[in-house]
Amino acid sequence: MSAMRPLLAALALITALVGTGCGFQLRGVRAPVDLPFGTIFIALPTTSALHAQLKRSIEATDKTRVVGDAKSAQVTLTIIGDSQAKNVLSLDTSGKVREFQLVRTLAFRVHDAAGRDWLPPAQIVVRRDMYFSDQQILAKEAEEAQLWRDMQGDLAYQMMRRLAASRPPAEAAVPVD
Template identity: 45%
Template sequence: MNALRQALPRAVALIVLAASLTACGFHLRGSDGRFNMPFQSIYLAFPETSPLGTELKRNLRGGDTRVVAEADQAQARFDVLSESRGKAILSLNSQGRVREYLLTYTLVFRVRDAAGAELLGPTEISLKRSITFNETELLAKESEEALLYRDMQTDLVQQILRRLAAIKPV
């Protein structure tokens, strides 16, 4: 009973502290997925079937920026210079079989305004993830690899959004 009397004030103080921190409205800039873009419309030069382009469009449409279908209607043009995925052997076991792979996802892009002037010069974003490999778990490792590529794609979209939001209009 005595221990309960000592613990009760601590628990109440902890609850009050947690409530005051959540009530203050503090959050990291961009942590809610919304970014203030320096332009109202953008054209994305991705193929229609590009999963990266689709995710970027979805994230941009969540904010105040319109994604337009024609380049001449946009205030900004996002040009994809190159996009590549790679898989390289990272390490081998004592029998000479693959133990780890290194997965890479690289995007090089630039952003121009409606007049063709560069707002953001050629920029490369390269992401890397390592994955262990076991030939007895082939199907599980293939799905893990696909999951890692999807995770890298989401990370890539967030990095692109941060770079777009940081553009200073001329």
């Protein structure tokens, strides 16, 4: 047993070094972002899962809070378009689907009460490939639902990064005579 200890310690050390050297990071552990505004209104139904996820992420910043009225918000996040697609990627020799691609596209903009853009219209596209099997229909349905949830999490994270990059609109330059 004592001869195994150095071997296990060396294996643990190698695993730790390789894991950190490649940039490995536990899922869900993401650096917080600083948002350049104090209040935001999210123009989505409050019952939607994306609204709830964005609200949690925004309020975790400690500097910014989500308000329930666009008039009392410094900026408004408006969703221009949101679509989901399930595309066939490949078929087997008998013509049955072997692989799908799930695609979620979200277009949005961030503006103030005067309509000036803090972030011009932008689009985020998230894709996941999924193998399909007729023998595992229930498992594949559960996998697809999990992939859609993961994609929404990635979408919310990318939106947070874009929100952090937004800037107040520049005032119109006054010409000098």
